[in-house]
Amino acid sequence: MTSLAFTLGVVPLMLARGASDSTQHAIGTGVFGGMISGTLLAIFFVPVFFIVIARFIDNLRKA
Numbered sequence: 001m002t003s004l005a006f007t008l009g010v011v012p013l014m015l016a017r018g019a020s021d022s023t024q025h026a027i028g029t030g031v032f033g034g035m036i037s038g039t040l041l042a043i044f045f046v047p048v049f050f051i052v053i054a055r056f057i058d059n060l061r062k063a
Contacts, residue, residue, distance in 0.1 A: 013028025
């Protein structure tokens with residue numbers, strides 16, 4: 001939820017018009033893309049890493 005709120009908070013930078021809009025657009029686009037990709041990677045990879053590590057620990061205990 002925090003990532004989503006922050007990502008949506010950056011949208012006005014992406015849509016900025018007026019003085020220095022190119023700078024704000026560049027910063028907003030970079031931050032928006034980074035937050036979206038980071039959030040999606042975390043959603044998918046954190047559970048996968050948890051399962052891999054849990055199986056590894058189980059195998060160590062059995063050995």
